[in-house]
Amino acid sequence: MTSRRWIVAAAALLAAPVLAGCSAGFGANTNKPYAPNEAGVLIEQGKYGSPRGVQIPQAFILGPDSGAQLAWRGSAPIYLNIINTTGTPDTLTAVSAGSLGTVKVATPIQLPPNQLVNTGKPTPQLILESLAKSLRGGETVRLDLTFANAGVVSMNVPVVTRSREFKDYPAAPGATAAPTPTPTPSATASEGEH
DSSP states (O other): OOHHHHHHHHHHHHHHHHHHHHHHOTTOGGGSOOOSSSSBOOEETTEEBOTTSEEEEEEEEEOOSTTOEEOTTOOEEEEEEEEEOSSSOEEEEEEEOGGGOEEEESSOEEEOBTOEEETTSSSOSEEEESOSSOBOSSOEEEEEEEETTTEEEEEEEEEEOSOGGGTTSOOOTTEEOOOOOOOOOOOOOOTTOO
16 A cells, blocks of 8 residues: 555544544534433433422332233322432422322422432332322323422423333332233144145
């Protein structure tokens, strides 16, 4: 290979990563917050977390096992991971799910500054009760979270089925089991055919 070809090959090899990076631009998927699973993440005004100092890196309502459903008038636990980034303590005092049902808050949830608080461990502290419709998983529920200092923060929270990374969570009370598959007869060759 001639020296001129070596120079062209080296220039192309060195320019490829630079050109690839330029084509992604500032709107690239790698520049945006994302959830590593189907649980919701609080993104407000295009940024991760609330401008009022509340970050929720994970939020979901635990639904039934795959193929089952949570019955009408049943209940489902709500799991939130919350970080208070204001530097002063805050408290989650109430949660509303609109017309879907009422949310029972066991006790006001204390949010110390810069500390991750999980509302579901060791036991769920937020329960969506008196469901206005049955849930199968895959739905989205709008929750309005009321904080003592940060005010009301709203987010759309998915209902996830109790499978894959959520399979070890305790079953939601009142969930109906998935129907058991029944075998279907298969067509068999008649005795006269060979």
